[in-house]
Structures are given as structure tokens and as C-alpha cells.
Amino acid sequence: MELFNAFVVSLQAVWADSGFSAFEAGNGIMILVGLVLLYMAIVKEFEPLLLGPIAFGCILANFPRTGFLEEPGLMQAIHYGIANEIFPPLIFLGIGAMTDFGPLLARPVTLLLGAAAQIGVFVALVGAMLLGFNVQEAGAIGIIGGADGPTAIYLSIQMAPHLLGAIAVAAYSYMSLVPLIQPPVMKLLTTQKEREVTMEQLRPVTKFERVCFPIVAAIIISLLLPPIASLLGCLMLGNLFRESGVMDRLSDTAQNSLCNIVTIFLATGTGMTMNAHDFLVPQTLLIIGLGLVAFIAGTAGGVIFGKIMCRVSGWKINPLIGSAGVSAVPMAARVSQVVGMKSKPGNYLLMHAMGPNVAGVIGTAVAAGTMLAMLK
Structure with a gap:
């Protein structure tokens, strides 16, 4: 009998220390959210390299009593890399090594399209303030409109760390949905004639220009906006x-x-912030809604400015490339190409769209730096 009682006491102790005893409905809901995100990443292939680790991090974050972020270990080290702004600049280092600024250098005027697409950032900022978010939270939410995940995380950590999970999920989700969200906006705002505009071949860009550009850009932007020197410097x-x-x-x-490697750590660590206590709040739905508004507004801003440039240039610039200014590289440029090809087979816009696309990367970082300088 004593042996049986000891066995029962041991089972009770195991149960009391297990995650099952502390498991709540919110944990279950968030695990389901993580499973849905995994489905989107693996089955639907929506940004799998990002949504996959985020989704699994979300699932891990909702296992009670793991002590991931309270006790020294790998998970705490990953969280440290996010909270102390280590991972986003390293991601930008890789993005810079993969980016060809040649189309932007060949046609510098497309920098204006990247700037115009940042209107979505400020539309969402104003909308967030009208819905009751404070100015720092509104700034962090607004950057979703730039469709740049690392920049969204970088700004959120500094201005609204408690909203990081919702902002990151919204930013990466809308990045993955670029082929679904942008085409209707692009077609609504342009005429058939505008979509059929054929652009002249880009001029060759010399090696001297290519080498000088990152050096000069790093110097000018870092001096103008020191808060984003690490991001733009690494890019x-x-x-x-x-x-x-x-x-x-x-x-x-x-x-x-x-x-x-950094993508694995950054995405998993971001998912780890999606615990039920912080994520299952009304603010999350507002953030996701505002993110969609920001993304649509950014796309519209680029296209509308593209229409203006089309007229000013004498119908030499196809306004569809303005939608690529939202910074989702290179997916947004590919969408410009697809919509253009459907309107006029053989109309290759991809390289032309890469100009505003890479300009959008710089533009979103500059918008983030501006908000850090003005609002933090």
C-alpha cells in the first residue's frame, strides 16, 4: 500500500510539473494558429523559409513551463539577438549581397517610385493613432506597409516590443501574399493603354558605378539618419x-x-514572442487589418506615382512598375512582370521593376529611421 501511495504521489508530482497541468485554452488556440501558418508555409508555399520557423516558434512559445525565455539557453540567446537588434542587420548584410542595384543606377528616377510606395507606412501610422495606439506603437505598425520583415522587426523592438509577434506575422504574411493582393489594385488604378506601355532597354551600368554606390549611399544615409546606420550599413x-x-x-x-542561419534564428525567435497572453488581444486583429490597409496603400501610392511619371516621361514608363516599390524583393517585381505580360504578351518589365523594388528596400529603411528620429 505504501508503495502504491508513493507511486500515486510521484504521478501527481509529474503531472503538477508538466505542461498539461498549466495548459490553457489560449495555448491551444495559439498552437492551432501555428499549425495554420505551417500549412501556409509547407502546403501553400507562402514564404516557407520565413513562415515555417515563425510558425514552429509560435507552437514552442505556447508550451507552458518550458522556461525558454527565463532560463539561460539557446532560446534565450535567440531572444537576445532579436531584442538587441543583432539579427535584422545581419539579414540586411545577406540581402545586400543578393541585391543588384544596377536597374536603379541605370534609371535613378525610379527611386521616386520606391519613395512613393512608402505612403502606405504613413497611412497605417495615422490609422493606428486614430484607433487608439500611441505614437510609438503606430510607427511600428505603419512600417508593415513597407513589406520588409527585418525592418519591421527592427523598428518594433525599439518602439513597441510587446507588439513584435503581431507585427512580424502581419508583415511576413502580406509579403507572402503579394501575388494575391497587388494585381487587383494595379488593374483598378491603371488603364489597358498604360499597362501596355513598353519601356526602353536599360543602359549598361559600369563597375565603377556599382562599387561607388554602396559606399556613397552608406555615408550619406548614415549621416542623415544615424538610427538606421546599422541596417543600411550592413545592406x-x-x-x-x-x-x-x-x-x-x-x-x-x-x-x-x-x-x-540568421533567418532560422530571427524567424524562430519572432515566433517565440507569439504567446497566448500577448497575442490573443483585440490589438492583434487591428494590427493585421492595418497591415493590409498599409500594404494596399503602398501599392496604390507606387502605381499612382507611376501614372504621373508615365505622363511626364511621354509614355516611356509603365506605371505597373510602381507597385514594386513596396520592397518585397524580388516578388513584387515579378508581380509587375506577370501583370504586364497578361496585358501585353512579350512586354518584359522585370528588370525595369527591380529599380523601384530595390529602391523600396532603401525607402522603407529610411522611413523607419525617420520615425525613430521623430517618434522614439
């Missing part, structure tokens, strides 16, 4: 690796091994 350093012609090993590491 331009990675691009210098690519364009110099003498740092191929560094370029290969930045755009492959390093970028893949």
Missing part, C-alpha cells in the same frame, strides 16, 4: 562584397550560409 556592405569582384567568398557566405 551596403553586403552589396560591396557582391560588386567589388575581389570578395566573392564573403559575398557567398553573406548571401547563403550566414543569411540562412
Whole structure:
């Protein structure tokens, strides 16, 4: 009998220490959310390299009593890398090594399209303030409109860390839904004649221009907006690796091994912030809704400015490339190409759209730096 009682006491102790005893309905809901995100990543292939780790991190975050973020270990180290702004600049290093700024240098005027697409950031900022968010929270929410996940995380950590999970999920989800969200907006705002505009071939860009651009851009932007010096500095350093012609090993590491490793840590750590207590609040739905508004507004802003440039240039610029200014590289540029090809078979817009697309990367970072300088 004593042996049986001891066995029962042991079972009770195991149960009391298990996650099952502390499991709540909110944990179950968030695990289901994580499973839905996994479905989107694996089955639907919506940004699988990002949504996959985020989804699994969400599931892990909702196991009670794991002590992931309270006790020293891998998960705490990953959280440290996010909270102290280590991972986003490293991601930008890889992005820089993978980015060809040639189309932007060949037609610098497309920088204006990247800037125009940032209107979505400020539309969402104003909308968030009208819905009761404070100015720092509104700024962090607004950056979703730039469709740049690392920048959204970077700004959220500094201005509204408690909203990081919702903002990151909204940003990456809408990035993955670019082919679904953008085409209706693009077709609504343009005429058949505008969509059929054929653009002249881009001029060749010299190696001197390619090497000088990251150096000059890093100097000017870092002096103008010091809060984003780490982001833009790493972006331009990675691009210098690519364009110099003498740092191929560094370029290969930045755009492959390093970028893949940091993506795993950044995405998983972001998912780890999606615990039921912080995520299952009315604010989350508002953030997701505002993110959609921001994304649509950014797409519309780029297209509308593209229409203006089309007229000013004498019908030499296809306004569809303005939608690529939202910064989702290179997916947004591919959408411009697809919509253009459907309107006029053989009308290749991809390289032309890459100009505003890479300009959008810079534009979103500049918008983030502006908000950090003004609102933090």
C-alpha cells in the first residue's frame, strides 16, 4: 500500500510539473494558429523559409513551463539577438549581397517610385493613432506597409516590443501574399493603354558605378539618419562584397550560409514572442487589418506615382512598375512582370521593376529611421 501511495504521489508530482497541468485554452488556440501558418508555409508555399520557423516558434512559445525565455539557453540567446537588434542587420548584410542595384543606377528616377510606395507606412501610422495606439506603437505598425520583415522587426523592438509577434506575422504574411493582393489594385488604378506601355532597354551600368554606390549611399544615409546606420550599413556592405569582384567568398557566405542561419534564428525567435497572453488581444486583429490597409496603400501610392511619371516621361514608363516599390524583393517585381505580360504578351518589365523594388528596400529603411528620429 505504501508503495502504491508513493507511486500515486510521484504521478501527481509529474503531472503538477508538466505542461498539461498549466495548459490553457489560449495555448491551444495559439498552437492551432501555428499549425495554420505551417500549412501556409509547407502546403501553400507562402514564404516557407520565413513562415515555417515563425510558425514552429509560435507552437514552442505556447508550451507552458518550458522556461525558454527565463532560463539561460539557446532560446534565450535567440531572444537576445532579436531584442538587441543583432539579427535584422545581419539579414540586411545577406540581402545586400543578393541585391543588384544596377536597374536603379541605370534609371535613378525610379527611386521616386520606391519613395512613393512608402505612403502606405504613413497611412497605417495615422490609422493606428486614430484607433487608439500611441505614437510609438503606430510607427511600428505603419512600417508593415513597407513589406520588409527585418525592418519591421527592427523598428518594433525599439518602439513597441510587446507588439513584435503581431507585427512580424502581419508583415511576413502580406509579403507572402503579394501575388494575391497587388494585381487587383494595379488593374483598378491603371488603364489597358498604360499597362501596355513598353519601356526602353536599360543602359549598361559600369563597375565603377556599382562599387561607388554602396559606399556613397552608406555615408550619406548614415549621416542623415544615424538610427538606421546599422541596417543600411550592413545592406551596403553586403552589396560591396557582391560588386567589388575581389570578395566573392564573403559575398557567398553573406548571401547563403550566414543569411540562412540568421533567418532560422530571427524567424524562430519572432515566433517565440507569439504567446497566448500577448497575442490573443483585440490589438492583434487591428494590427493585421492595418497591415493590409498599409500594404494596399503602398501599392496604390507606387502605381499612382507611376501614372504621373508615365505622363511626364511621354509614355516611356509603365506605371505597373510602381507597385514594386513596396520592397518585397524580388516578388513584387515579378508581380509587375506577370501583370504586364497578361496585358501585353512579350512586354518584359522585370528588370525595369527591380529599380523601384530595390529602391523600396532603401525607402522603407529610411522611413523607419525617420520615425525613430521623430517618434522614439
